[in-house]
Amino acid sequence: GLVSMASRQQLLLFALLAPARSASIVPARLTEASTALEPAARLTEPPSEAAVRKFLSRVQPVPSSSRWEVAHPQKQLTLEQVLKADGLSYYSKRLDTEDAKVLAYVVSVSKVLVKLYIGANSIGDAGAAALAEVLKTNRMVKELSLNENSIGDAGAAALGEALRxxxxxxxxxxxxxxxxxxxAAAIAEALKTNTVLKELVIGSSIGAAGASALSEALKVNKALKELSLTGxxxxxGAIALAGALRVNVALTALDVRHNSIGTEGGKAIAEALEFNGGAGTRVLELTLMGNSIGDAGIAAIGKVLRPNAITAPHLRAQAGKSSARVAAAWI
Known part of the structure; x- marks a missing residue:
């Protein structure tokens, strides 16, 4: 009653940061503290002291061999410092599912964290689900990067629920x-109602069915500005996305590199951009590198770029000899 929700949540913080006489005391404190929270704010499984220690050992700054740092070694990173950071970036730190659950705790109690980047780790579906659960009610984190983390359809489904x-x-x-x-379909369902997400990068095993689901979402979504889709x-799949481009007027950048798109897909995108241009499109950047759209596809796309003020990085380099002159005239 007299204790605010924020104060109650901080009990979890104190439970982890306060010194304990034995390894069993901290988990006991966490369990006791978590029961003081309202049901919606409780963590289902507070991290153990061992889990926190393992996480901190993996995210410690890499020692430098410089004379200054040898003479003035950095102090060990503490959980308190992690909780005070407004941005966390842990690239290739061997983080696993258990570490992701510790990070989920950090997200749930931090009042300042707005950016979380944990690329090239191994949090998997379970780790993604743990983060997704706290993101449902989090009102601070604005940028989330989980690139290269062995996340599959189950993890994407959990994140899709959070994005709703x-x-x-x-x-x-x-x-x-x-x-x-x-x-991809799970994320697409979220995009149909989400009104705040501006940039989405997703991959890399998405086929035509996933592209079709995303296309249907893009027909009604009015918030997303940048989409990067690999698979x-x-x-x-390209033809399905082209259907969305004829309707969507919010997207400003589309990246579909390395997607096995051929001439027909390239032509479909070109026709959609031309149609969308007349409807007031804001697609200003198109990335197609690593596909095989052929001379005819490149020529078709090249003709719609300049009139619609669209840039297409690397497109000229993909032009075959027969259409290089045509493409160069427009790119």
């Missing part, structure tokens, strides 16, 4: 994972 509810995340990056059509879309 979350009202602050503006950037979500899930590139280099193993998200397939089902995961095996093929011509069918």
């Amino acid at each position: 509810i979350n009202t602050v995340l503006t950037t979500v990056s899930l590139g280099g994972n193993v998200i397939g059509d089902k995961g 095996s879309l093929g011509d069918a």
Whole structure:
């Protein structure tokens, strides 16, 4: 009654930071403190002291061999310092599911964290789900990057549920994972109602069915500005996305590199951009590198770039000899 929700949540923080006489005391404190929270604010499984120690050992700054740092070694990173940071970036730190659960705790109690980047780790579906659960009610984190974390369809589905509810995340990056059509469909469902997400990176096992689901979402979504999609879309996937481009007027950048898109897919995108241009499109940047759209596809796209003020990085380099002159005239 007299203790605010914020104060109650801090009991969890004190339980972890306060010194304990034995390893069993901290988990006991955490369990006791978590029961003081309202049901919606409780962590289902507070991290153990051992889990916190392992996490901190993995995210310690890499020692430098410089004379200054040898003479003035850095102090060991503490959980208190982690909780005070407004941005956390842990690239390739061997973080696993258990570490992701510690980070989920950090997200749930931090009052300042707005950026969380943990690329090239191994948090998997369970780790993604743990983070997704706290992101449902989090009102601070705006940018989330979980690139290259062995996240599949189950993890994407959990994050999709969070995106249906979350009202602050503006950037979500899930590139280099193993998200397939089902995961893409789950994210797509969230995009149909999400009104705040501006940038989405997702991959890299998405096929035509996933592209079709995302296309349907883009037809109604009015918030997303940048979409990067990798996988095996093929011509069918590109044609599906082209259908969305004819309707969507919010997207400003589309990156579909390395997607096995051929000539027909390239032509479909070109026609959609031309149609969308007449409807007031804001697609200003198109990335197609690593595909095989051929001379005819490149020529078709090249003709719609300049009139619509669209840039297409690397497109000229993909032009075959027969259409290089045509493409160069427009790019």
